Structure formats: structure tokens, C-alpha cells
Amino acid sequence: MEHIHNVIAQKFRAHSFLAEEDMVAIRTLRGHTRDMRPEEDIVRQGDLPQFAIVVLSGMVARYHLLRNGQRQYLSFHIAGDMPDAQALLLHDMDHAVCAIDRAEIGLIPHKELLTLFTLRPQLALAVWRETLIDAAIFRQAITNNGSRSGPARLAHFFCEQYCRAETVGLVRDKACPLPLSQAQIGQALGMSLVTANRALQKLRATGAADLRGGKLRMHDFRQLARLGQFDPAYLHLKS
Amino acid sequence: MEHIHNVIAQKFRAHSFLAEEDMVAIRTLRGHTRDMRPEEDIVRQGDLPQFAIVVLSGMVARYHLLRNGQRQYLSFHIAGDMPDAQALLLHDMDHAVCAIDRAEIGLIPHKELLTLFTLRPQLALAVWRETLIDAAIFRQAITNNGSRSGPARLAHFFCEQYCRAETVGLVRDKACPLPLSQAQIGQALGMSLVTANRALQKLRATGAADLRGGKLRMHDFRQLARLGQFDPAYLHLKS
DNA sequence: CGGAATGTTGATATGCCTCAACTAAAGTGG
DNA sequence: CCACTTTAGTTGAGGCATATCAACATTCCG
Numbered sequence: 001m002e003h004i005h006n007v008i009a010q011k012f013r014a015h016s017f018l019a020e021e022d023m024v025a026i027r028t029l030r031g032h033t034r035d036m037r038p039e040e041d042i043v044r045q046g047d048l049p050q051f052a053i054v055v056l057s058g059m060v061a062r063y064h065l066l067r068n069g070q071r072q073y074l075s076f077h078i079a080g081d082m083p084d085a086q087a088l089l090l091h092d093m094d095h096a097v098c099a100i101d102r103a104e105i106g107l108i109p110h111k112e113l114l115t116l117f118t119l120r121p122q123l124a125l126a127v128w129r130e131t132l133i134d135a136a137i138f139r140q141a142i143t144n145n146g147s148r149s150g151p152a153r154l155a156h157f158f159c160e161q162y163c164r165a166e167t168v169g170l171v172r173d174k175a176c177p178l179p180l181s182q183a184q185i186g187q188a189l190g191m192s193l194v195t196a197n198r199a200l201q202k203l204r205a206t207g208a209a210d211l212r213g214g215k216l217r218m219h220d221f222r223q224l225a226r227l228g229q230f231d232p233a234y235l236h237l238k239s
Numbered sequence: 240m241e242h243i244h245n246v247i248a249q250k251f252r253a254h255s256f257l258a259e260e261d262m263v264a265i266r267t268l269r270g271h272t273r274d275m276r277p278e279e280d281i282v283r284q285g286d287l288p289q290f291a292i293v294v295l296s297g298m299v300a301r302y303h304l305l306r307n308g309q310r311q312y313l314s315f316h317i318a319g320d321m322p323d324a325q326a327l328l329l330h331d332m333d334h335a336v337c338a339i340d341r342a343e344i345g346l347i348p349h350k351e352l353l354t355l356f357t358l359r360p361q362l363a364l365a366v367w368r369e370t371l372i373d374a375a376i377f378r379q380a381i382t383n384n385g386s387r388s389g390p391a392r393l394a395h396f397f398c399e400q401y402c403r404a405e406t407v408g409l410v411r412d413k414a415c416p417l418p419l420s421q422a423q424i425g426q427a428l429g430m431s432l433v434t435a436n437r438a439l440q441k442l443r444a445t446g447a448a449d450l451r452g453g454k455l456r457m458h459d460f461r462q463l464a465r466l467g468q469f470d471p472a473y474l475h476l477k478s
Numbered sequence: 479c480g481g482a483a484t485g486t487t488g489a490t491a492t493g494c495c496t497c498a499a500c501t502a503a504a505g506t507g508g
Numbered sequence: 509c510c511a512c513t514t515t516a517g518t519t520g521a522g523g524c525a526t527a528t529c530a531a532c533a534t535t536c537c538g
Contacts, residue, residue, distance in 0.1 A: 046472075064382045067468055072382040086371045089364060094375050094473035121360065125328060128367050131374065132325045136333050138377035143303045143311040146384050146429030150494085181516065190385030192495050197518065229306055233285075234333035389526080420484065431527050436486065452535090485534070492527075501518070508511085 004031060004106035007056055011080030014167050015133060015238055016126040025120045031108035036060075036099035043084060047093045051107040055081045058103025059179055062095050063187075073188035075137060076100065076161065076180075080168050085131050088113060101179040101214070129236075136234045145190040148229070150199035153189050155228030158209050162218050163232050171218075179214035203227070243270060243345035246295055250319030253406050254372060254477055255365040264359045270347035275299075275338035282323060286332045290346040294320045297342025298418055301334050302426075312427035314376060315339065315400065315419075319407050324370050327352060340418040340453070368475075375473045384429040387468070389438035392428050394467030397448050401457050402471050410457075418453035442466070 005027045012018055012026075033056065036042065043049045045065055053060070055077050062074040062083055074095060077083040083097050088110055099105075117124035137160070144156045158178075165176035180188075186196035204210050208224040210217045218224070225231075244266045251257055251265075272295065275281065282288045284304055292299070294316050301313040301322055313334060316322040322336050327349055338344075356363035376399070383395045397417075404415035419427075425435040443449050447463040449456045457463070464470075 062378075064378065066382070066386060070386055072386050074378050074381055086374065089368045090371050090375070090475050092472060092475065094475070095378060118360065121357065121363075124360075124363070124367075128363075128370070129328045131367075132329050132370060135325065135370065135374040135377055136329070138374055138381060139301075139303065139313050139334060141381050142313055142377060142384065142429075143305070145381065147305060147309055147311050182518095183516080190381075193516095194496080194518090195494060198494095201518085233331060236329045236331065236333070421486095422484080432484095433486090433528080434526060437526095440486085479538100481536100481538090483534100483536075485532105487532080488530090490527105490529080492525105494526090495522105495524080497520105497522085499519085501516100503516070504514080506511100506513075508509105 002027075003056055004033065004054055004108070005029065007080050007106070008054055008082075010168065011130075012123075012126045014080075015236060016122075016129055018122055018126060022120050022122050022126075025116060025123060029108055029112055029116065031106050031112065033104060033106050036103045036105060038099060038101045040099050042097045042099065042105065043087075043093050044096045045093055048091050049084060049087045049093065049110075051109055052082060052088060052113055053084050053097065054106040054108065055079055055083065056104040056106055059100040059177065060097060060103050060105065061100050062097050064095050071187050072190075073184060074141070075134065076188070078165060078168060078170060078177075082127065082130060085127050085134075088127070100184070133236050136236065140234050144228075150189075150191055150195050151202040152228050153191070154185070154196070154199040154203060155208070155224045156230050157185070157189060157228070158203070158211070158216055158218075159221070159225050159228055159230035159232075160235070162216060162221070163235060163237075165216075167235075167237055174219070175215050175217045177214060178211060178216040180211075185211075241266075242295055243272065243293055243347070244268065246319050246345070247293055247321075249407065250369075251362075251365045253319075254475060255361075255368055256477075257361055257365060261359050261361050261365075264355060264362060268347055268351055268355065270345050270351065272343060272345050275342045275344060277338060277340045279338050281336045281338065281344065282326075282332055283335045284332055286335075287330050288323060288326045288332065288349075290348055291321060291327060291352055292323050292336065293345040293347065294318055294322065295343040295345050298339040298416065299336060299342050299344065300339050301336050303334050310426050311429075312423060313380070314373065315427070317404060317407060317409060317416075321366065321369060324366050324373075327366070339423070372475050375475060379473050383467075389428075389430055389434050390441040391467050392430070393424070393435070393438040393442060394447070394463045395469050396424070396428060396467070397442070397450070397455055397457075398460070398464050398467055398469035398471075399474070401448075401455060401460070402474060402476075404455075406474075406476055413458070414454050414456045416453060417450060417455040419450075424450075 208220040299316045447459045
């Protein structure tokens with residue numbers, strides 16, 4: 001439980017200014033944790049969730065499921081993220097949330113959060129802000145998938161994941177966890193598995209970054225950012 | 240001024256349940272209106288806007304501007320929409336907002352809205368909900384541009400615009416305004432002008448819909464929805 | 479009426495998807 | 509611990525779709 005509180009508090013501080021009273025209020029939240037297996041769904045399209053998810057460790061993703069069974073990954077989430085905060089106000093899930101690898105999540109009843117919001121409106125604004133940053137990331141995905149070449153797209157994606165991992169302290173030795181298969185990268189970036197593989201090889205060849213064994217190794221961030229035309233402004237980090 | 244209040248009130252009612260007191264509170268908002276010329280920017284990437292935009296008439300769009308001058312349209316907005324509500328909490332604009340054709344907009348100081356939110360928290364939730372629906376639309380755009388063929392992508396886009404126009408009473412004789420050039424459609428859907436043109440012709444050939452002279456004529460919505468695998472659930476309309 | 483913007487069409491080339499074979503790595507059970 | 513099975517990654521070849529280029533038609537607007 002403390003774990004949940006700490007993770008939420010750290011994340012909010014990364015983008016919002018909160019009073020000590022807000023921090024105290026966060027610690028009154030009740031909920032439970034759950035361990036997810038790789039690929040396991042947390043909520044499905046069409047569900048009416050009663051709990052908000054907080055990622056405690058591991059990686060979680062949102063995706064659309066198409067008629068033909070094809071999957072489109074929409075975003076990836078790490079410790080501190082609340083990947084379905086939107087369900088607090090929009091009850092029908094228009095997409096699904098699943099674990100990518102082994103993940104630990106916190107589940108907080110919607111009611112708990114909504115009553116907390118009436119007591120500490122600044123916390124509502126903090127969660128709202130988080131959903132707005134999510135939206136900014138979605139917009140970047142539209143632009144990335146719609147108007148950049150394969151390698152540039154992948155470069156931008158890597159820069160984004162790396163920066164976000166950095167803000168929650170998941171970067172060690174210029175590397176961060178990114179437990180995605182090449183097939184999943186393709187399903188996120190709107191390209192085939194084969195194209196994803198070849199894009200990755202091009203990035204390797206530049207020596208800027210490499211993905212191997214679920215770890216993203218960043219050798220030259222500036223070069224990768226140039227390749228992917230990455231500008232972190234849209235992540236709206238305070239610093 | 241009344242105009243602004245009416246437009247906002249109608250829109251909020253389409254997705255949120257509000258008390259009579261909330262409706263009264265909306266009428267206390269102060270702001271001014273402004274007429275936009277086609278293509279004119281309302282806010283630019285990097286701006287720190289002090290006013291929230293409400294579209295009163297015409298069409299407004301959000302877009303990213305890339306290094307090479309290329310433009311990626313992200314969303315299109317009609318009467319009742321607040322296309323940059325996010326700037327209330329995220330001060331740096333990570334994208335731009337412009338008029339597509341002649342448009343009338345209302346400008347409400349952020350301060351006005353933020354103080355209103357403290358008095359009537361339900362209104363904050365209504366605006367939050369609106370930004371969440373925006374995000375759902377962005378997610379659909381990712382999926383649409385990433386995993387559907389040209390004609391299907393266009394079909395989905397038409398269905399979305401048509402449904403949204405319908406909810407604010409802009410549909411007349413199975414047609415709604417959609418004043419986009421084929422080049423702009425391409426820049427929204429991640430395809431070239433020529434491909435947009437050919438996709439449009441395919442839709443015409445099916446007899447399901449046609450875009451001509453800035454008007455989207457819907458001849459067979461069900462067929463178009465099938466072509467584009469369109470399911471309006473993500474728009475989160477109350478009805 | 480003239481000029482500019484928008485829409486339409488065809489030809490060419492590139493790039494991506496699909497299929498398919500193969501390699502490497504990881505996990506399983508004897 | 510090794511043989512086996514499964515999954516993930518890699519590589520090549522063929523065909524289709526889209527981008528690009530270019531010419532032309534049409535519409536809009538001054």
C-alpha cells in the first residue's frame with residue numbers, strides 16, 4: 001500500500017506542484033495490488049472498470065483490437081503511470097489495457113479517487129494533467145506514424161520511452177527496460193514485423209541505440225533525437 | 240456573449256449531466272469573440288495561451304508542424320468544441336490551432352474558467368471529460384492511420400466527422416460541412432494528395448458518401464461504417 | 479475574363495507487405 | 509544435462525500499394 005502511495009506521489013511531483021496536504025491525502029487512498037503475467041489483460045474493450053490502475057513495476061500497454069483480430073498498440077506505461085485514468089469519467093472502455101511482461105499494478109476504487117478529488121481539488125488537476133500528457137503523447141504518435149520513415153519513427157519512439165523511463169529513475173548505464181518484441185513494435189508503429197526488424201538494424205548501424213533482450217541501450221541520444229526529430233517538449237516535464 | 244454560453248451549454252449536455260446551477264454558472268463567464276480567416280492560426284506551437292478557445296461556428300483544426308515545414312493535422316473541431324482546453328493545465332502548446340475556413344471563436348480567459356471550476360467542480364469534470372473524448376479520438380486516429388487501407392481510413396474519418404456534426408445539429412439532408420481540401424485530408428490521414436484523391440473516388444464509386452464543395456454527403460452510413468470498421472463507442476456520446 | 483487554387487489522371491520508381499526459409503535463443507521435459 | 513519444442517529474430521524474393529512527378533481539367537475568385 002505504501003508502495004502505491006509513493007509511486008503516485010513521485011509521479012505527480014514530476015509534472016504538478018502539490019501541497020504537503022495533498023501528499024498526506026494521497027496516503028489515505030485504499031486499494032490493492034495485483035501481479036500480472038505477460039500478455040495478460042487488465043481491462044478489455046467494452047469493460048466498465050470500477051478500479052483505476054497504477055503501474056507499480058513492469059510495463060503495461062493500451063491497445064485497440066480490430067475485427068480481424070489485429071492489434072494496434074496505443075501507448076506503453078511504466079511505474080507511476082495511470083493508464084486508464086480516463087475510465088474515472090468515461091465509463092465504457094474504448095480500448096484494452098494489458099501487461100507486456102510481468103507487471104505489478106495497484107488498483108484503486110474509482111469512488112476512493114473521486115471523493116479524494118472533492119477534498120483535494122489539486123489532486124484532480126494532477127490526474128487531469130496526467131491524462132492531458134497522455135493525449136499529447138497520442139498526438140505525437142499520430143504524427144510519428146503518419147509522417148516519418150521507418151527508422152525515424154523507431155528513433156522517435158525510442159527517445160520517448162527513454163525519456164519517460166528517465167523521469168522515474170529507470171535508466172541505468174544509459175539503458176532502460178523496453179520488453180517489446182519486434183512484432184509488438186510493428187503493431188505500435190504501424191509497420192510489419194519485417195519492416196520493424198529492418199528499421200531496428202538501421203538504428204544499430206548508426207550506433208545511436210539498440211534494443212536487445214528487452215533492454216533499450218542508448219549510445220548517442222542526441223543523434224537518435226536528430227534522426228527521429230524528437231523534441232521532448234510534448235512530454236511537459238517540469239524540469 | 241450569449242452565443243458562447245449557449246454553445247458551451249449545449250455541448251456539455253451532450254456528454255455530461257449538469258445541474259441547473261451549473262448552467263447558470265456558465266452564463267457568468269466573460270470573454271470575447273473573434274472572426275478567423277481561412278488558414279489563420281489561433282495559437283502556434285510554443286505559445287503560452289491565456290485564453291481558452293470555444294468554436295462557435297466554422298471549422299478549426301489542430302496540427303503539428305515538422306522541421307521540413309510539413310503539416311500533420313491532428314483533429315478537426317466544430318461548434319461547441321474547446322480545441323485547446325488542455326492549455327488550461329499544460330501551458331506550453333505542443334501543437335498549433337488554426338481555422339480551416341472562416342470561423343467564429345469565443346475566447347475565455349483561463350482565469351475565468353479556473354475560478355469557475357473551484358465554484359462548480361462539475362464543470363471542471365465536464366471539461367475534463369471533453370479532453371478525454373479528444374484523447375479517445377486521437378487514439379482512433381492512431382489506429383486508423385496505422386492499420387487501415389486508404390479508402391477504409393477515409394471512410395472511418397468521414398463517419399467520425401459526420402457523427403460529431405450530427406450531435407451539434409450540423410447535419411441537414413444527410414450532409415454536413417467538411418471544408419477540407421484533398422491535400423488537407425492527406426495531411427490528416429497520413430497519405431499523399433494523390434492517394435487521398437483516389438481513396439475518395441473509391442468511396443464515391445461505392446455510392447456510400449461523397450465530399451464535394453466542402454460538404455460531406457452521406458448516402459449510406461451503414462455501408463460506410465462497415466467499410467471503415469467504424470464503431471462510434473469511442474465518441475462517448477450519452478445517447 | 480484571367481489567374482490561382484483545387485481536383486483528376488497517368489507513368490514511374492520506391493518502399494513496404496507478404497510469404498517463406500532459416501537461424502538463434504529460450505523454455506520444457508526426459 | 510541434453511534433446512526437443514517453441515518463440516523470436518533475420519534474411520531474401522516477389523508483388524502490390526503508395527509516393528512522386530508531371531500534365532491537364534475544373535472550379536473558384538477577384
